[in-house]
Amino acid sequence: MDPRALPLIALAAACLAVPVAAQQPGDSAVYTILMSGNRAGVEVDRRTKDGGLAIHYEFNDRGRGPGIDENLTLGAGGVPTAISIDGHDYMKNAVNERFSVVAGAPTWKNSAEAGSAAAGARGFYLSMDGASGEAALLARALLAAPGRSLDLLPTGRAHIDSIESLTVQANGATRTVIHYDVSGLGFSPQPIWLDPDGTLFAMGSTWYMIIRAGWEPAAGAIVDRQRAADQARAGVLSAKLSRRPKGVVAFRNAELFDAVSGKIVPGTTVIVDRDRIVAVGPTASTPVPAGAEVIDATGKTLMPGMWDMHVHLQDDDGLFNIAAGITTVRDLANDIDESLARQRRFADGSLIGPRLLLAGFIDGPGPYAGPTKVLVATEDSARNAVRNYAKLGYVQIKIYSSVKPELVPAIIDEAHKHGLRVSGHIPAFMTAEQAVKEGYDEIQHANFLFLNFWFDSVPDTRTPARFVAVAQKAATLDLKSPAVQQFVALLKSHGTVLDPTVNVFEEMFVARKGSVNPVYAPIADRMPPTIRRGFLTGGLPVPAGMDQRYRDSFKAALAMVKMMHDAGVPILAGTDAFAGFAYQRELELYVQAGIPAPDVLRIATLGAARVMKLDRELGSVEKGKYADLVLIAGHPATTIGDIRHVALVMKNGVLFDPAALDSAVGVLPWKTP
Numbered sequence: 001m002d003p004r005a006l007p008l009i010a011l012a013a014a015c016l017a018v019p020v021a022a023q024q025p026g027d028s029a030v031y032t033i034l035m036s037g038n039r040a041g042v043e044v045d046r047r048t049k050d051g052g053l054a055i056h057y058e059f060n061d062r063g064r065g066p067g068i069d070e071n072l073t074l075g076a077g078g079v080p081t082a083i084s085i086d087g088h089d090y091m092k093n094a095v096n097e098r099f100s101v102v103a104g105a106p107t108w109k110n111s112a113e114a115g116s117a118a119a120g121a122r123g124f125y126l127s128m129d130g131a132s133g134e135a136a137l138l139a140r141a142l143l144a145a146p147g148r149s150l151d152l153l154p155t156g157r158a159h160i161d162s163i164e165s166l167t168v169q170a171n172g173a174t175r176t177v178i179h180y181d182v183s184g185l186g187f188s189p190q191p192i193w194l195d196p197d198g199t200l201f202a203m204g205s206t207w208y209m210i211i212r213a214g215w216e217p218a219a220g221a222i223v224d225r226q227r228a229a230d231q232a233r234a235g236v237l238s239a240k241l242s243r244r245p246k247g248v249v250a251f252r253n254a255e256l257f258d259a260v261s262g263k264i265v266p267g268t269t270v271i272v273d274r275d276r277i278v279a280v281g282p283t284a285s286t287p288v289p290a291g292a293e294v295i296d297a298t299g300k301t302l303m304p305g306m307w308d309m310h311v312h313l314q315d316d317d318g319l320f321n322i323a324a325g326i327t328t329v330r331d332l333a334n335d336i337d338e339s340l341a342r343q344r345r346f347a348d349g350s351l352i353g354p355r356l357l358l359a360g361f362i363d364g365p366g367p368y369a370g371p372t373k374v375l376v377a378t379e380d381s382a383r384n385a386v387r388n389y390a391k392l393g394y395v396q397i398k399i400y401s402s403v404k405p406e407l408v409p410a411i412i413d414e415a416h417k418h419g420l421r422v423s424g425h426i427p428a429f430m431t432a433e434q435a436v437k438e439g440y441d442e443i444q445h446a447n448f449l450f451l452n453f454w455f456d457s458v459p460d461t462r463t464p465a466r467f468v469a470v471a472q473k474a475a476t477l478d479l480k481s482p483a484v485q486q487f488v489a490l491l492k493s494h495g496t497v498l499d500p501t502v503n504v505f506e507e508m509f510v511a512r513k514g515s516v517n518p519v520y521a522p523i524a525d526r527m528p529p530t531i532r533r534g535f536l537t538g539g540l541p542v543p544a545g546m547d548q549r550y551r552d553s554f555k556a557a558l559a560m561v562k563m564m565h566d567a568g569v570p571i572l573a574g575t576d577a578f579a580g581f582a583y584q585r586e587l588e589l590y591v592q593a594g595i596p597a598p599d600v601l602r603i604a605t606l607g608a609a610r611v612m613k614l615d616r617e618l619g620s621v622e623k624g625k626y627a628d629l630v631l632i633a634g635h636p637a638t639t640i641g642d643i644r645h646v647a648l649v650m651k652n653g654v655l656f657d658p659a660a661l662d663s664a665v666g667v668l669p670w671k672t673p
Contacts, residue, residue, distance in 0.1 A: 310574025318353020
């Protein structure tokens, strides 16, 4: 789970309405939770007799999602003096969180933390597992505080700014609401909309939004105004942090990673003119044009821009990708209009970000439908969806878990007619073997490789059973067995590509509450404090006696990926997680699995370009190709962890300083030894 979700909102999607609004008393504020425009859940905020707040909050995301009851006592300035939260979190772990101020000393305890502050310490406690209604309490407390700023507990400081008023309409009614931005909760300001009396009206985006019940039609206007403010901010940031050289640029005396051979070529000079590489050769015999900007790359590795092949972008993610040396990404499910706009903004430089390839997301209707409005139930609707994606310039179709198996052949047929690749989850009541034989070009997520062998016991892949079963059984699968080896041979013969996202399973199977998530342990101390807290939330609930089995099952996932690579099944590096930082961990895990570091760098660069048939223009440092380059202060071809030490990035001839990008969003620099 992306830890940036912790401060204000949970992660994404589904479509379960919770019909409680009509049963609530008159002092309740009832909210609808929307995910990708679909009803997913409810929050009910009720004022208590002592002036506090009682909240019920729940939503369903394909069988995941929290369900909590929260009670808050408020003190001076609207700052909570006591909080109790019971229920379960997004991954269905039990929640029992408490905060109180006793004799002037704040004390807190939740499933990941326990702590206290000195008597007299003041601060607004951000609960680990609280409801969205807390955000409105924080906003009101900030508005009443000196300088509109408050310390946070356990750590951090928040500030609020007034942005604008907006008159919205829905169901024949009109209402004026106020837009505020809260800073200090993440990498960028968090928008929140309040009624003039300070009551929460709406908060979120197209991915997740909580909005006052009955006002759901106003969500579009809210998102549009937020988008305008975000674009203005992003434009200023891009102008400040992007540098287009005035003339030729020469990277001199680099240790070049040759993605074609997989070898390091020392003493290499690379010449770039505008957006193209115009020369590559030995420093001793490659002249640098007069007046060129010379970048001394001595002792550093110069390599092609990397590719994250599994993202679900937010605007801020583009900056994180570039800072990590990722110059191309493939978005595998997102809002269509926002994705197309984001693609244009990345291309014209008004938003910092990589080249963006788009995959069209298709699912079937039902209680576990994914985060999309493109839900198909008939062959005609399925083919029409594919045609529409092709018309919009998408390059791939992603099939999700609720698509009927009988529609898969039609989707694949229509996609291939239009030159689109097809990939995805393995739909419920279908095996990976069947999907490959039907024509899947690619499979997302390593868990589906294991589930292929347990169809009799886990036929329905729509629910979290697709994670839990693998956590509990993967370690028991004999990878050398004839059945597994026949499956590997099938993938190889069909040219099927794998996007394993093993960092996701390290988090699910290995992360434990109260300990820093191993995916982000190397960078946790560089993060803003509220983001770092998100690294403590753990993964799947672990039944008693199963701790080692879950860890062993993660090792089995790595072994599966290594076996596939050794057999010649193409692997793609994708994250489905925190932009940039999860990608670095994904590459480290491939090496941990036993894949040589040079092979991993090829997977991250030329391998991805070849899969997407863009290797004539991208993926390697060769004359005539686009100038997507990464300068690493280290030697990742021998020590893969050096991939984190990005010194300079060039995307399409434009230069970026990763340290400046990080600093702009509150990420601290690397500590030098």
